[in-house]
Amino acid sequence: MKAQELREAYVEFFKQRGHAFIRSASLIPENDPTVLFTTAGMHPLVPYLLGEKHPEGKRLVDYQKCIRTGDIDEVGDASHLTFFEMLGNWSLGDYFKKESITFSYDFLIDVLKLRIDQISVTAFEGEGAIPRDEETAKIWNELGIPKEQIYFYGRSDNWWGPAGQTGPCGPDTEIFFDDGRPKCGPGCGPSCHCGKFTEIWNNVFMEYFKDADGKFTPLEQKNVDTGMGLERVLRIMNGQETVYDTELFAGIIASIEDITGKKYLEDKRAFRIISDHIRAATFIMGDGVVPAKVGQGYILRRLIRRASRYLSKLGSDSTDMSRICGVVIAEYGGSYPELERNRDAILANMAAEEEKFHLTLRKGLRRFDEMAEGHAAGQTLDGEQVFRLYDTFGFPIELTKELAEERGFLVDVDDFDRRFREHQDISRAGSDQKFKGGLADNSEETTKLHTATHLLNAALRKFVDPDIVQKGSNITAERLRFDFNLDRKVTPEELKQIQDYINDVIRRDIPVVCEEMQYEEAKDRHAMGVFQDKYGEKVKVYTIGDVSCEICGGPHVNSTGEIGGFKIAKEESSAAGVRRIKAVVGKFD
DSSP, rough: EEEEEEEEHHHHHHHHHHHTOOOOEEEEEEETTTTTSSSSSGGGGGGHHOOOOOOSSEEEEEEEEEOTTTTTOOOOOTSSOEEEEEEEEEESSOOOOHHHHHHHIIIIIIIOOOOOGEEEEEEEEOOOTTTTHHHHHHHHHTTTOOOOGEEEEEEHHHHEESSSSSSSEEEEEEEEEOOOOSSSSTTTSOOOOOOSSSEEEEEEEEEEOTTTTEEEEEEEEEEEEEEHHHHHHHHHHTTTTSSSSSSSHHHHHHHHHHHHSGGGGOOHHHHHHHHHHHHHHHHHHHHOOOSSSHEEEEHHHHHHHHHHHHHTTTOOEEEEEEEEHHHHHHHHTTTOTTTHHTTOOOOHHHHHHHHHHHHHHHHHHHHHHHHTTTOOOOOOOOOHHHHHHHHOOOOHHHHHHHHHHHOOOOOOOHHHHHHHHHHHHHHHHHHHHHHHHTOOOOOOOHHHHHHHHHHHHHHHHHTTOOOOEEEEEOOSSEEEEEEEEEESSHHHHHHHHHHHHHHHHHHHTTTOOOOEEHHHHHTTTTOOOSSSGGSSSSEEEEEEEETTEEEEEOOOOSSSGGOHHHHHHHHEEEEEEEEEEEEESOOOO
């Protein structure tokens, strides 16, 4: 089975069961301060999971591009990926457990032709006031899954959410492929890491709301949120050992072999790192991100530089990664047209960043020479200096060890490893805290800021440049942050014009009108859209008099007067050719 065949089979199966197909959202979350990237199919749908009406209805299906960055340093083994695709189907207050589980069973058995003995499932064992999910187990059993293939696990395995401190949450049922090998021991099951079981699908039943006191109450709108990993299923369907053995990576790996003159089997880990990182970087750049020192741009830079290091390890010192980007674009452009549309920018940014990193490496070599001065053969380079080489110049520990060995030095690897683990812990804690901020903060303050962002977007085009478009947006309860394309500073005079204009619009108390319409009609009205490939046939358009007309998922105030007031806090550079404005709303003296 080919990847596109799997995408099409999944979408068609659910379309036949009343689901509307929606396009993949951007990898850059729209107005979501909690995550750097879209990490699951549910992120773009949060407003609708919370009760907002989706233009396409209550049943949805998609394939969503995702990025997860918590384990970048683990990429290179048989399973970790930075970029992946998630097939998903959704019920927004429509069907629930029985229909969802039946759909999953029918797709696995009737479409993918898996045998019942190849499927094991899990359910929530219950905790406190939340009962054991016997209903889910019963449905699976009645469909034909034997009781010995149904497992109960606790909160860490079979519970989702809430995304923030409060919000929708509920039990899930995870579906695993059993490869048929004997169990590794008496406790072997889907939660075991022996490799016998591979998770392929997760159906989340959002039926509770957790409040600030930790109390769970039943939701009025019960939703189903599912996710099936395309790469994992493709591996299983084709009987391959790892996801890197699937056709998704064949062309990429072949291009690396051509560039380096090495074969995949000679250094699988290096090939996998390069393949994964360049694939992920291509998609990130395809959604408008450029390498930078912070945020999404920092992750992009880290991926590119790590891939470049491993190309060097394979013997390639030329800047050839844009050639590999071209392969990614060619293979994925049909499913994700934004890659073809942004081809020139992707290739140019990749080539520029790779060249910049080669200069950085040369600086790092000079720093190593300085660090090694005064050390006699047999002496040990301390872990702090070695880690600084890694952290500041991107030097992998392997390269430092090789250089040290050539000169007869030792490296305190244990000290380096300790510092590296501390660095990872801090990074992961920061990511966790970012996620805990609340994926769907529809508070009064953030609602005001959402609408203020539309006004800012319109004002920038009116007073600065009519070709300005949004390059990123981040909203917390305290402020908005808006990124836009511009190759110069916004002058103080322009900032004053923007601020005065927005406050005038607020004083006029203009109604904010929401309409559902066909996407083509929205285009005819010249409605602004941030990521045009994310929209389905129907969209929501928010119009603010003759000031602003934008495609958006909300939430928004009823009229501009509710915003109170608008004040620009800062204007600065975000990345090459991208400026950033931070602003606050409220009553100001």
